Amino acid sequence: MSAIETVLKEDRVFPPSEEFVKQANISGMEAYKALCAKAEQDYEGFWRDLANEHISWHKPFTQVLDESKAPFFKWFADGELNISYNCIDRHLKDKADKTAIIFEKDDGTSEKITYQQLHDKVCEFANALKSLDVQKGDRVIIYMPMITEAVIAMQACARIGAIHSVVFGGFSAGAVKDRIKDAAAKVIITANESVRGGKRTPLKATVDEALANGDCPSIEKVIVFKRTDTEVAWTDNRDVWWHDIIKGQSTVCEPEVMNAEDTLFILYTSGSTGKPKGVEHHIGGYLLGAILSMNWVFDYKPSDVYWCTADVGWITGHTYICYGPLAVGATQIVFEGVPTYPDASRFWQMIEKHKVTTFYTAPTAIRSLIKLGADLPEKFDLSSLRLLGSVGEPINPEAWMWYYEKVGGSRCPIVDTWWQTETGSNMIAPIPGAFPTKPGSCTLPLPGIMVDIVDETGNSVPNGQGGSLVIRRAFPSLLRTVYNDDNRFVSTYFPEEFGHKLYLAGDSAARDEDGYIRIMGRIDDVLNVSGHRLGTMEIESALVAHPLVAEAAVVGKPHDIKGEAVVAFVMLKGDRPVGEEAQKIAAELKAWVAKEIGKIAQPDDIRFGENLPKTRSGKIMRRLLRSLAKGEEVTQDTSTLENPQVMEQLSQSI
Ligand code: WTA
Numbered sequence: 001m002s003a004i005e006t007v008l009k010e011d012r013v014f015p016p017s018e019e020f021v022k023q024a025n026i027s028g029m030e031a032y033k034a035l036c037a038k039a040e041q042d043y044e045g046f047w048r049d050l051a052n053e054h055i056s057w058h059k060p061f062t063q064v065l066d067e068s069k070a071p072f073f074k075w076f077a078d079g080e081l082n083i084s085y086n087c088i089d090r091h092l093k094d095k096a097d098k099t100a101i102i103f104e105k106d107d108g109t110s111e112k113i114t115y116q117q118l119h120d121k122v123c124e125f126a127n128a129l130k131s132l133d134v135q136k137g138d139r140v141i142i143y144m145p146m147i148t149e150a151v152i153a154m155q156a157c158a159r160i161g162a163i164h165s166v167v168f169g170g171f172s173a174g175a176v177k178d179r180i181k182d183a184a185a186k187v188i189i190t191a192n193e194s195v196r197g198g199k200r201t202p203l204k205a206t207v208d209e210a211l212a213n214g215d216c217p218s219i220e221k222v223i224v225f226k227r228t229d230t231e232v233a234w235t236d237n238r239d240v241w242w243h244d245i246i247k248g249q250s251t252v253c254e255p256e257v258m259n260a261e262d263t264l265f266i267l268y269t270s271g272s273t274g275k276p277k278g279v280e281h282h283i284g285g286y287l288l289g290a291i292l293s294m295n296w297v298f299d300y301k302p303s304d305v306y307w308c309t310a311d312v313g314w315i316t317g318h319t320y321i322c323y324g325p326l327a328v329g330a331t332q333i334v335f336e337g338v339p340t341y342p343d344a345s346r347f348w349q350m351i352e353k354h355k356v357t358t359f360y361t362a363p364t365a366i367r368s369l370i371k372l373g374a375d376l377p378e379k380f381d382l383s384s385l386r387l388l389g390s391v392g393e394p395i396n397p398e399a400w401m402w403y404y405e406k407v408g409g410s411r412c413p414i415v416d417t418w419w420q421t422e423t424g425s426n427m428i429a430p431i432p433g434a435f436p437t438k439p440g441s442c443t444l445p446l447p448g449i450m451v452d453i454v455d456e457t458g459n460s461v462p463n464g465q466g467g468s469l470v471i472r473r474a475f476p477s478l479l480r481t482v483y484n485d486d487n488r489f490v491s492t493y494f495p496e497e498f499g500h501k502l503y504l505a506g507d508s509a510a511r512d513e514d515g516y517i518r519i520m521g522r523i524d525d526v527l528n529v530s531g532h533r534l535g536t537m538e539i540e541s542a543l544v545a546h547p548l549v550a551e552a553a554v555v556g557k558p559h560d561i562k563g564e565a566v567v568a569f570v571m572l573k574g575d576r577p578v579g580e581e582a583q584k585i586a587a588e589l590k591a592w593v594a595k596e597i598g599k600i601a602q603p604d605d606i607r608f609g610e611n612l613p614k615t616r617s618g619k620i621m622r623r624l625l626r627s628l629a630k631g632e633e634v635t636q637d638t639s640t641l642e643n644p645q646v647m648e649q650l651s652q653s654i
Contacts, residue, residue: 011512014404015436016413020386024433025299032434035447046448047075047288047476054291055284056090057081058257065474071494071503072481073474074261075285082255083264083287084126084159087326088119089255099331102305102354103148106195106337110354113148115329118155121148123253126156128245132187132221136161136256139185139266142312143167143176143203145194146336149225149242150312153189154322158264158283161256165266165278168313169194169201171598173209175276177216179268182278183483184218189242191225192232197341204232211238260284266483267315269421270535271492272506272524278483279315279421289425289477290324296446297415297429298358299387300328307333308360308389309347314532315421316391320360324425339365344372348380348407359407360389364530366399367561377406387432389415392531393563394519400439418442418519420505421533422493424477427451428517441516449475451517453509458498461510466520469509470502478503525622527556527564532600539566539603542596546589548572553612553620554603557629567629568603569612569650576610576649586654605629609649613641625650 021027026035039046044064052060061079091098096116104110113121134140140162144150150166157164165183167176180188190207193200204224211219224232225242264283268276294300306325310316325332333354339347339361347369351359369376388408390400395416404414413432419425428451430443437443445451450472452460461467471478482489494500508520522528525536536554543552551571559565570589577585586606594602607628613621624636628651638647 011438013436013438014413016433017411020413021433023301024431025295026431027433029434032431032444032447039448043448043473050292051076051079051284051288051476054295055081055287056086058085061260061284067474071474071490071500072486073478075282075288075476076260079260079284080257081260081284081287082159082258083283083323083327084122084155085255086287087155087158087323088115088122091115091329092119095329098329100326101148101151102331102333104333104335104337104350104354106198106341108342111148118152118326120251121152122155122159123251124246124249125152125242126159126253127249128223128242129156129160129162129187130253131245131249132223132240134160134162134187136258137263138162138187139183140164141167141176141180141183141185141188143169143171143188143190143207144225144312145169145191145196145203145227146311146317146334147191147225147227148334149191151322151326151334154265154312154318155326159253159255161258161262163263163265165268166313166318167268168311168598169203170313170600172595173206174596175598176206176210178275179278180210180216180219182268182275183266185216186218187221187223188219189223189225191227193228193230195228195336197338200228200230202230202232208233208235258283261480263480265318267318267421269315270526270533270538272526272535273537276535276538277485277488277492279479280481280483281424281477282480285476285478286319286424287323287327289423289475290319291327293319293417293426293429293446294324294328294330296431297417297426298324298360298389299432300325300330301357302329304330304357305333305355305384306330306358306360307335307350307354307356309335309339309362309365310360310391315419315424316360319425339369340372344369345376345379348377348382351382351385352380355384357384358387358389359385360391362392362531363390363395363399364393364562366390366395366403370399370402371561374402374406382407382409385409385412387415388412389417391417391419393528394521395440397439404439413437416440416442418507418517422479423471423475423505424479427471438512438516441512441518443516445517452502453511453517454498454502456497458502463511463513463515466508466510468523469505469507469517469519470498471505472502474503527554527566529556529559529564529566529600530562534566534601538597539568539593539601542593542601543568543570543589545596546592548574548585549589551612553622553625555622555626555629557605557626559604565604566601567605567607567625569607569609569625569628571609571611576608582608582654605653607650607652607654609646611643611646613638613646613650 061076
């Protein structure tokens, strides 16, 4: 069976219940088609009306789309707004006392804050940032645990027009340093420690390490939130406590008037070459994407209790925790912990406790919870749920069915949402009151999103045939550039081969006979490990930075729970190690990668060879390595290899 046949084999169809359709924001296929038709006929008018309807503008825009410098597109370019105003202030008229955030701590206790309280805290902290001379356009790194203050910090930056760049709390000092330097950040906001799954991680100490030796001269201040009682080392003049700097600050801070095309944030993500890229999103278009998908895909209702389990260190946590839910005035959960602590029923317990209606998580979490307790959801009252979501990687039909039946009681539509850091918001996803869903398919593009699947020449491929996923027209929430690297933006996303006209997603996909899309995986050297994006080159660079390593090649192999696992093929400077020595060095290299990048990038499997298989022109034969990693029979021609026994060596796991 070909790869496409394998991914298309699931053909059950699950229409939404009549009850769901009746209450849905978009009911029935005709309503969806009408929206798509409007976008087809009058693309700018379509986006203009939505932007006017959903965003509170300080000054309305007159021009919708400026394509004069394509692919550097501008949306609503002369409009003025503030995203923090849109997320908080505009709700105070009628929702001041509505719960904005239910914060559930790692230990199971929870606290609530209302929109009014959120407003006051964001203003206080925004004023504190100003007191440290943080100004419009300055870059601020946020390296925080998953606590309410992470959202407050992001909103406060947005309120004063500072550009935030959130770095996932699991990244190492090296990764933090790279991001600080690339962004030339002025301030970093962190916590003394994070608390997850009963374990504490020293965030402030990691920041100290990143800033050691005067490596990051742009940083003027380190703001430290005191999450635990643990003492931390202190650098006077540089370090300040969060609780000290908010003391005496006013709870009023006028939102800075921003242009729709001012930068909201930079978020670093892995690509196929070199260092992570700073994906840059601008305010107006990004906000519109977040709001529309909350309404269309999550079918948002004011009575919802919404919970997205992502970390704010990733795009999902930006759009579907910090901005989207707040922009529509939702009550949402911010969760500090992990799904498996104190045991594998944590998610189900929390859904029961907080009467969650809308639950958005990743396939990797679903798969691990099936493994740890497939029957656990039955022990809880999950009847509050009305909609389930999945994001970050393909969801296999088995996991989809379990999620649908055991968690959703065969009652809740599943929205399998395909999108990327670069697209800012959901692109291909079910409209739950309109589309029948199919396990393993993210279904159809959202209205106005001109998705296509093309061959190498940019021509559409017929249904049933795989190809490269592209988007034919620019849309508001698309990234604007790669921070400080316009050339990389163009060559990566609007490549020459498609005449700089198509947005290249980097995924392969196929449509079935109904036009439903299935994502088959990345076509570049990007791995998706537990829904986290990792560049093979990044891990290779980390490995070759180790004094023992001469050369390294990294590929992925399928993994039951993580989706993909990291396999590293390594050639040392000295002899190929065997036995205990090989084990010792493999362990050392794993720890090294964890230190250089973060634990998420640590190879699962390291294999040593006297050399690596290369083509005549000296390129590493990655396809062959992928076969070796999977334990498949090697079908590629290996006759040109200088040292044929290397194949035998590299097929051995340590
Ligand atoms: C993958 C995460 C299949 C895809 C929001 C994409 C998916 C990459 C899905 C982006 C999905 C995301 N089905 N694959 N529903 N959602 N992906 O930037 O390969 O962390 O290109 O954004 O994740 O990862 P990123």
